[in-house]
Amino acid sequence: MRARVARAGIAGALLLLAGCASADPVSSLGPAPADADPTSPVATLTTLLTEVYAHGLDASATPTTIVSDGATVDVAVTELTQALDLGEGARDFAAATAFEVGLADDGAVTEVQVVTADPQVVGSRDGMAVATVGVVLSTSRSSGPTTEMSVTYAVVLDGDRLADVEPWAPGIDSGVGLGSPTGAVQRFLDLVHGGDLEAARFFSDGTNTDTQLRVLAQATDGRTTLTEVPQAQLGSAHVVYALDPDGRVLGRFEVLLSSPATVIYQPTA
Structure with a gap:
């Protein structure tokens, strides 16, 4: 660049x-591969988001199993990449998300929950399948209401590996x-x-x-x-x-x- x-x-x-x-x-997508299965990559995305938000918001009732206590953004991303075998695009998404979460002032968060809808394979890019998945991220606090955020992601699949995570417009940027x-x-x-x-x-x-x-x-x-x-x-x-x-x-x-x-x-x- x-x-x-x-x-x-x-x-x-x-x-x-x-x-x-x-x-x-918006990029044009190729035909959807008939054998693409987004189940494992979406499970990886769920774990990634849970770990990043629970760690970044210090959610006491959602202990992390991958990201270590006190980890910086760089350390957290290294731990996630090694444990989840993330592609470079998914790794960059994790780093950007972790930094963004660190900017939030969400008060005393006690619990983080990430719930995904059934993914849908919608096409392919550079020979890899692309699926969309709706995600609802809920944060609970020791005082105040639980808040929810709904996002639709485009996930790029490298077999069972999460290669990339992008916004869905609809279509990919x-x-x-x-x-x-x-x-x-x-x-x-x-x-x-x-x-x-x-x-x-x-x-x-x-x-x-x-x-x-x-x-x-x-x-x-x-x-x-x-x-x-x-x-x-x-x-x-x-x-x-x-x-x-x-x-x-x-x-x-x-x-x-x-x-x-x-x-x-x-x-x-």
């Missing part, structure tokens, strides 16, 4: 952003264009890496400073992957994380898919 762009100024940035906006934000949350972040990163900080500031609606953007350029100066946290979506506002090849979090982005799209970078270190 080392695309280089010439400094275009605000007018040029508007033209470039308008051009990106027309791309299809193409990563292209400003209608795609990760596509919008990629465009933002292209501007930063190309040295067009003026256009990047415009893209962030004036929120990000040149100093922050230079920090971002240094933090992502290498191979970087982008992962959305579907459960953090609120209306047209999405949350995307940048990670390095080892699954370490490099930055957090809030993406508003309005017209024009807005991307705001938040340092994570």
